[in-house]
Amino acid sequence: MLDSTATLQVQEVLDTLNDAFASGDVDRITELFATDCYWRDLVAMTWNLKTVEGRDAVADMLTSQMGEVAPGGFAIQDGEIPVEEDGVTTAWITFETKTGRGWGLMRLRDGRIWTLLTSLRELKGFEETRGKRRPMGAQHGADRHRTTWKEAREAEAAELGYETQPYVVVVGGGQGGIALGARLRQLGVPAIVLDKHDRPGDQWRNRYKSLCLHDPVWYDHLPYIKFPDNWPVFAPKDKIGDWLEMYTKVMELNYWTRSEVQSCSYDEASGEWTVRVNRDGEEVVLKPKQLVLATGMSGKPNMPTFPGMEDFRGEIQHSSQHAGPDAWTGKKVVVIGSNNSAHDICAALWEHEADVTMVQRSSTHIVRSDSLMEIGLGALYSEEALENGVTTEKADMIFASLPYRIMHEFQIPLYDQMRERDAEFYAGLERAGFQLDWGDDGSGLFMKYLRRGSGYYIDVGACQLIIDGEIKLAHGQVDHFEEDAVVLADGTRLPADLVVLATGFGSMNGWAADLISQEVADKVGKVWGLGSETTKDPGPWEGEQRNMWKPTQQENLWFHGGNLHQSRHYSLYLALQLKARLEGLDTPVYGLQEVHHLH
Numbered sequence: 001m002l003d004s005t006a007t008l009q010v011q012e013v014l015d016t017l018n019d020a021f022a023s024g025d026v027d028r029i030t031e032l033f034a035t036d037c038y039w040r041d042l043v044a045m046t047w048n049l050k051t052v053e054g055r056d057a058v059a060d061m062l063t064s065q066m067g068e069v070a071p072g073g074f075a076i077q078d079g080e081i082p083v084e085e086d087g088v089t090t091a092w093i094t095f096e097t098k099t100g101r102g103w104g105l106m107r108l109r110d111g112r113i114w115t116l117l118t119s120l121r122e123l124k125g126f127e128e129t130r131g132k133r134r135p136m137g138a139q140h141g142a143d144r145h146r147t148t149w150k151e152a153r154e155a156e157a158a159e160l161g162y163e164t165q166p167y168v169v170v171v172g173g174g175q176g177g178i179a180l181g182a183r184l185r186q187l188g189v190p191a192i193v194l195d196k197h198d199r200p201g202d203q204w205r206n207r208y209k210s211l212c213l214h215d216p217v218w219y220d221h222l223p224y225i226k227f228p229d230n231w232p233v234f235a236p237k238d239k240i241g242d243w244l245e246m247y248t249k250v251m252e253l254n255y256w257t258r259s260e261v262q263s264c265s266y267d268e269a270s271g272e273w274t275v276r277v278n279r280d281g282e283e284v285v286l287k288p289k290q291l292v293l294a295t296g297m298s299g300k301p302n303m304p305t306f307p308g309m310e311d312f313r314g315e316i317q318h319s320s321q322h323a324g325p326d327a328w329t330g331k332k333v334v335v336i337g338s339n340n341s342a343h344d345i346c347a348a349l350w351e352h353e354a355d356v357t358m359v360q361r362s363s364t365h366i367v368r369s370d371s372l373m374e375i376g377l378g379a380l381y382s383e384e385a386l387e388n389g390v391t392t393e394k395a396d397m398i399f400a401s402l403p404y405r406i407m408h409e410f411q412i413p414l415y416d417q418m419r420e421r422d423a424e425f426y427a428g429l430e431r432a433g434f435q436l437d438w439g440d441d442g443s444g445l446f447m448k449y450l451r452r453g454s455g456y457y458i459d460v461g462a463c464q465l466i467i468d469g470e471i472k473l474a475h476g477q478v479d480h481f482e483e484d485a486v487v488l489a490d491g492t493r494l495p496a497d498l499v500v501l502a503t504g505f506g507s508m509n510g511w512a513a514d515l516i517s518q519e520v521a522d523k524v525g526k527v528w529g530l531g532s533e534t535t536k537d538p539g540p541w542e543g544e545q546r547n548m549w550k551p552t553q554q555e556n557l558w559f560h561g562g563n564l565h566q567s568r569h570y571s572l573y574l575a576l577q578l579k580a581r582l583e584g585l586d587t588p589v590y591g592l593q594e595v596h597h598l599h
């Protein structure tokens with residue numbers, strides 16, 4: 001199809017959409033959609049992160065929201081031309097609502113809307129001070145009572161949390177808390193980001209010393225400041241730590257270090273949280289309206305207990321406590337688990353000439369880093385993608401526009417390609433006795449990440465050590481510990497000086513239990529997962545990640561985090577939801593998620 005035909009087709013749909021919105025004709029809008037349609041909305045229509053599936057669900061959402069949200073002005077984005085490929089016409093679009101301006105991506109099949117992504121980008125009247133609106137900085141003229149930028153910053157830092165209260169408290173200042181803090185700062189939302197560490201970035205510095213990011217630089221940018229173009233593809237953890245520290249400073253975050261939150265409670269009558277903080281030995285009580293837990297989805301260790309552990313004469317560490325291999329040269333180390341951390345830790349120990357055994361408890365998805373980069377990410381996040389005009393922002397939107405219900409269908413062929421390309425490598429692993437999987441439906445790494453946040457290793461070298469028998473492999477569950485060994489269910493005895501439990505991390509509502517109450521944690525339910533009814537992602541289907549970046553069953557409690565890509569992209573929607581509430585805008589939430597599963 002000619003581009004002009006695609007444009008005409010899209011324009012016709014948008015014109016009808018605008019007419020029907022103007023006259024409030026839900027049926028007419030619904031008819032524009034294909035029967036198997038998906039409308040993913042990021043805050044623009046639903047004040048929620050919500051995917052509605054099928055025409056009836058579209059109609060239900062519109063009936064509920066249309067009047068109050070008043071969408072309209074749908075147009076092909078300036079400078080973008082709709083394209084047709086394999087029977088699907090794709091168009092970048094813009095639109096408005098009563099309160100905001102939006103950006104979206106629409107796909108038509110047979111002239112009807114198949115997938116629609118709508119996302120809120122800014123609130124009318126509360127636009128960010130950037131670009132043409134950037135602050136002046138200097139105050140020209142003469143003023144005897146002039147306050148410099150530095151003095152103003154210092155005064156703000158001294159007062160906030162003491163004489164004035166923040167509207168938002170963000171607990172946890174890793175990449176998630178920092179990215180959200182930057183967005184809130186830009187939007188003029190008074191906020192404090194609290195972290196128990198000494199310095200921003202310590203979350204990364206304190207991890208095992210060989211760690212480099214597993215995702216490439218194009219996927220990892222923070223909002224507002226992109227990594228420079230000499231930044232390494234896979235940044236070493238301490239370099240990321242320094243970047244986060246620099247970012248926190250230049251983005252002018254009110255970031256309290258050495259500030260551990262002891263407890264939080266919510267008073268429904270006043271709609272206010274009481275957050276007790278130990279700030280470097282001093283108790284400070286904060287009274288925000290909104291509380292965000294950005295305490296890390298890989299932050300709450302799963303620490304299993306086994307009989308005999310107390311008699312073990314060696315050392316036992318969770319992977320998050322394992323500093324690195326230096327002390328273990330010539331020693332016997334058993335690493336329980338076979339995902340990312342386990343592989344990285346085993347490889348570093350091998351490099352330091354420790355005698356390492358990995359215990360594989362269940363099958364693991366392995367994908368080679370270069371194959372993942374080329375086949376899995378390349379089209380969206382790479383130098384080539386940038387050359388093709390796919391900016392980070394566009395890539396984030398394209399990625400977000402594939403509804404979770406059908407995302408696996410797009411992923412499976414990519415992983416089939418990887419399997420074929422690296423057949424020899426996988427055969428080697430199997431010969432070494434390594435149990436492989438590709439996810440329950442063959443959809444690979446991203447789906448595993450979204451569904452369960454675990455179960456994979458991006459190979460950067462450890463697999464060859466397993467293939468060569470340099471990292472020994474054992475299988476099965478741990479039965480018990482003896483004074484000098486770990487014993488597996490089949491009786492295999494693995495002598496050890498050190499046991500590393502690379503046993504993963506728990507659901508983030510565990511943080512709510514620790515910091516607020518078990519009652520609130522249960523009220524909110526499981527955090528993360530789509531409800532796909534695949535391993536470790538029990539149903540029912542939610543269609544979005546449970547409880548992340550969106551309203552929860554606990555009023556004014558939010559969860560934020562995830563990988564750098566998610567921290568970057570979804571912090572925008574969370575920040576806009578918070579800003580809207582600060583400004584007292586109507587935020588009618590559609591489809592507040594129900595609670596499923598307590599952990």
Ligand SMILES: Cc1cc2nc3c(=O)[nH]c(=O)nc-3n(C[C@H](O)[C@H](O)[C@H](O)COP(=O)(O)OP(=O)(O)OC[C@H]3O[C@@H](n4cnc5c(N)ncnc54)[C@H](O)[C@@H]3O)c2cc1C
Pocket residue numbers: 171172173174175176177194195196197202203204207211212213214215259260261262294295296297298299340341515560561562563564565
């Ligand atoms: C070994 C490993 C490798 C990873 N590699 C990558 C990668 O390559 N790319 C990627 O994008 N992601 C990666 N991840 C996953 C994830 O992105 C990181 O875990 C990331 O650090 C999550 O950021 P976050 O801000 O959500 O949480 P965290 O970085 O865990 O930060 C949470 C913060 O909350 C603080 N906190 C917790 N409780 C309190 C309290 N009560 N009071 C005050 N502060 C508190 C903690 O001190 C911590 O600083 C990796 C994870 C692990 C474990």
